[in-house]
Amino acid sequence: MEATGIAVKMPVRIESGQVAYEMRLEDPRSGVGTSPAAVRTLPISTFLGKPLRLEHRGEYACVRCGTALKKVFGEGFCYPCFRNAPEAAECIVKPELCEAHLGRGRDVQWEEDHHNQPHAVYFARSSALKVGVTRLTQVPVRWIDQGASWAVVIARVPYRQLAGRIEVAMKALYTDRTAWQRMLKDETPADPVDLAVELQRVRELLADCEPELTEYLVQPGQAEPLTISYPVIAPPEKVKSVNLAKTPLVESILQGIRGQYLIFEGGAVLNVRRHSGFRLRISVLGG
Structure with missing residues (x-):
């Protein structure tokens, strides 16, 4: 073949x-x-x-x-697409900079279709416990692309910029990076994640720095983790x-x-x- x-x-x-x-x-x-x-x-x-x-x-x-x-x-x-295409815009990697909800972007219709849409903030475990952002329709594809062995939605927001703001705040406690070498060697920590404890930590953090965003957090009983096998x-x-x-x-x-x-x-x-x-x-x- x-x-x-x-x-x-x-x-x-x-x-x-x-x-x-x-x-x-x-x-x-x-x-x-x-x-x-x-x-x-x-x-x-x-x-x-x-x-x-x-x-x-x-x-x-x-x-x-x-x-x-x-x-x-x-x-x-190509360089023109890298410079001008919405798929290569800065808000792809820095969602807190997204302006789709304001009707702005490299391609307004693309932004409307992809970024001015419901998004999720999530925990994922591939190496360490990390925070991430993706469009709700990309769950669990985004988790798989990052090699996560376990992941769960912890917040649902109406558009991308809000998810980015939550992620930025959470970086005070969690990484947003995957250590790809550890992930491929399957060196994920064996100890289970106490989701209720972590959600409470996030709630307290947001209450201090982004209190208006706490309404988007899921309750512990509503969080449904997914275990992924490769x-x-x-x-x-x-x-x-x-x-x-x-x-x-x-x-x-x-x-x-x-x-x-x-x-x-x-x-x-x-x-x-x-x-x-x-x-x-x-x-x-x-x-």
């Missing part, structure tokens, strides 16, 4: 209690993301234990407009990130997938999302 195309973030779903992944490869000559005929998907989580070959021949294309490139910016954009044969003892721009060929046995990482025998790991816009050839050897 073999497929060639421009890599984008892997689509995910939960199937029979475990995350199932697809490798999505797009053909910009037909318009990236616009035509079903321009997309090839591989059920990559079914390839565990099989030897894979991933090859990059120095070709790129913008994941938004499809322009052929010599290099990509951000997560797979297709991993065995966590690696050590991990080494692979950059296909520098090492254009990976040929190894697929040992697992977690977050947006492919985990290979020996601990080599490839962040698929960070390779958005790369033209790849993927082969299942002997298959």
Whole structure:
């Protein structure tokens, strides 16, 4: 089995209690993301234990407009899209700066459709307990993309900027980062999270600095944690990130997938999302 195309973030779903992944490869000559005929998907989580070959021949294309490139910016954009597209705006990583609720943004309609929508503030456990923000319709996809083993919505707000304000306040007590090496090695702390205690800590914190936002917090009895299982044969003892721009060929046995990482025998790991816009050839050897 073999497929060639421009890599984008892997689509995910939960199937029979475990995350199932697809490798999505797009053909910009037909318009990236616009035509079903321009997309090839591989059920990559079914390839565990099989030897894979991933090859990059120095070709790129913008994941938004499809322009052929010599290099990509951000997560797979040409420079004009990186500079102007709403998907690359500062409020993607700093939601507290979002102005969608004011009718402003790089693309007002895109902001209305994506950011002036109900959002969740959540706890997730991938390495340490962390805080995060996502659109409600992206639960649990966002948690899976971060490799969380456990996650729960702790606040629901009507638009993105409010979620960002809660997250900023919570950074006084919690990280907003995932230690990806620890996550892939499955070094999540074993002790359970006392959700009632943590929610009370958050409530007291907001009461001091953002009292009007406490109304959006869920009650302990309304918080429904989700435990997430990933297709991993065995966590690696050590991990080494692979950059296909520098090492254009990976040929190894697929040992697992977690977050947006492919985990290979020996601990080599490839962040698929960070390779958005790369033209790849993927082969299942002997298959």
